[in-house]
């Protein structure tokens with residue numbers, strides 16, 4: 001493993017402190033280490049600056065006029081746009097309660113006053129390095145997502161399919177009490193599950209008539225190929241089974257592995273219920289969109305045939321009927 005301590009790390013640091021001497025000291029110390037520093041005198045100014053400059057780290061004094069550091073930290077950590085930005089709270093060495101409160105609002109680290117130069121630089125460097133690695137990962141995910149969306153974009157009939165799948169399968173996963181990391185995997189899976197279709201020619205994807213056996217064979221390769229495309233990304237570990245198995249059927253007649261019943265991963269069974277529903281309620285070149293009632297009826301028949309998980313389908317039907325899963329603008333005629 002490379003020696004991380006010798007790695008040169010820079011970035012933008014936002015300092016919020018009401019005492020000018022503290023702001024000056026931290027600005028000087030961090031600037032000497034190559035960081036760009038923006039210093040503000042209170043919490044409201046920190047929030048305003050945060051939205052403008054997107055810093056790599058924020059140093060917050062706990063006691064400040066207008067808005068204290070704990071409230072600023074709470075806002076940063078409860079906003080999906082900013083919660084990955086590391087926050088260091090500066091507190092007096094003796095104030096244990098500040099630290100407990102800080103942990104509760106999601107602070108990443110603490111720094112005791114009086115500020116020790118070496119400690120400040122070490123903590124800032126370490127958290128900025130971590131933040132930049134997370135940014136790299138996010139960029140890799142963003143590439144996969146835009147690739148998936150560009151595949152979807154080739155087919156005007158599936159417009160918005162990825163987003164609906166991400167939303168509906170997360171709602172269904174929550175209703176089934178799946179753990180948070182599986183819900184995240186379902187959201188990602190909703191977007192990228194068909195990414196393997198990159199290898200299927202448009203002439204097949206957009207064909208207005210039935211596919212030949214050879215064409216079907218090509219289509220059936222998309223789950224395994226999609227899994228291979230996403231496999232290098234460690235954060236997609238829980239998404240891979242969803243991608244690979246979203247076309248399996250409970251009776252073993254699906255693809256690519258012919259898995260049956262509970263050997264099909266639970267998250268894949270969740271996504272496929274939503275995927276099938278969305279496909280049925282979407283207009284295609286060779287078929288009209290079914291109404292919600294027609295789609296549910298057809299899926300119920302398919303559950304009886306042994307295709308879909310009955311428990312998951314029942315839960316999904318309940319969510320559709322009580323309006324939790326809505327009908328967005330994808331051609332379906334609402335009405336049960």
Ligand SMILES: [Fe+2]
Pocket residue numbers: 193194222246247
């Ligand atoms: Fe698929």
